[in-house]
Every structure is written in structure tokens, then in C-alpha cells.
Amino acid sequence: MTDIAYRNPVFSRPANAAIDMEIDHPDFGWIPFTASPDDPEEHGRELYAAALPSAAPYVAPPPAPYSLDKMVLWLRLSEEEANAVDAAMTLQSARLRGIWNTAQSVQSDSEFFGTLLAFLTAVIGGARANQVLAP
Structure with missing residues (x-):
């Protein structure tokens, strides 16, 4: 399991397909990161699994004015x-x-x-x- 710290997880796509969060990068500090269950990198899949229980619900963007x-x-x-x-x-x-x-x-x-x-x-x-x- 990854030891990367994360904060502020929120589902960012319908059907909980991805979680946006901030991760504590060793060189750059807190940076935005998107994790998904099918992430090509293991740490992305692990962060998704770790954040899954605490992620805020997905909120669809408002429709564009017309x-x-x-x-x-x-x-x-x-x-x-x-x-x-x-x-x-x-x-x-x-x-x-x-x-x-x-x-x-x-x-x-x-x-x-x-x-x-x-x-x-x-x-x-x-x-x-x-x-x-x-x-």
C-alpha cells in the first residue's frame, strides 16, 4: 500500500470513476492528483482505494447557459x-x-x-x- 498522504478526496466523474484529491508530493508539497480504479500506476489505484470510503459525492457541473x-x-x-x-x-x-x-x-x-x-x-x-x- 502506498504511503503517500492525501487530503480532500472528492468523486470527480459520474459512477465514482475517479477521485480528485491533493497528495503530499515529496518535492512539490501538496499538489492536485486524480486517482482511478484502473489507473495505469499502482500508486494511483492504491490512492483510489484508500480514498474511496471518505470521498465526497460527485456533483455534476451546472448546465451551460443557453x-x-x-x-x-x-x-x-x-x-x-x-x-x-x-x-x-x-x-x-x-x-x-x-x-x-x-x-x-x-x-x-x-x-x-x-x-x-x-x-x-x-x-x-x-x-x-x-x-x-x-x-
Whole structure:
């Protein structure tokens, strides 16, 4: 078994395929290191096995922001859904209607996107709202 000290292990890939950590290198001090169960080097496999019980869970990176053209949104709605969205929009605040009416696209990382998602969820349901607003 390796005698390399390590700290801060965290699973870095889905299905626990690798663990990122810092190792105490004899010449360079604490440096980043990625260990995996199929590492070509024995010390990599040993570090993976040693860190396995204490590794923090894998957290998938957030999706990249995207832009959705409003015409695409309308094309994704059925005729019935489009009528329901149009009717419900008339009941929204002037500010929300103004943003909706002047925007050509919707940015997924904007404050308005969250508001639009909540609005569509109320009108057509959560699953459909997510489908309509998908990249």
C-alpha cells in the first residue's frame, strides 16, 4: 500500500470513476492528483482505494447557459397550450408582459428565465414547461 498522504478526496466523474484529491508530493508539497480504479500506476489505484470510503459525492457541473429563441418556444407548444399561455399572459403584471413582448429570446441564466419557468409550470405543468424551455 502506498504511503503517500492525501487530503480532500472528492468523486470527480459520474459512477465514482475517479477521485480528485491533493497528495503530499515529496518535492512539490501538496499538489492536485486524480486517482482511478484502473489507473495505469499502482500508486494511483492504491490512492483510489484508500480514498474511496471518505470521498465526497460527485456533483455534476451546472448546465451551460443557453439562449432560446421565443419562436422556438411557441413552436414547441401545442395549439391548446399556446392558447392557454396566451390567455394566462394577459393576467400577468405589466412588467412581465413588457419583458415577454419585447424579448426576442430567453437566456437560461437570466432572472426572467426562472419567472418564465414558474409561469409555464403553472399553465402547462412542470414536465411540459421543462420540455418547452429545454436547449
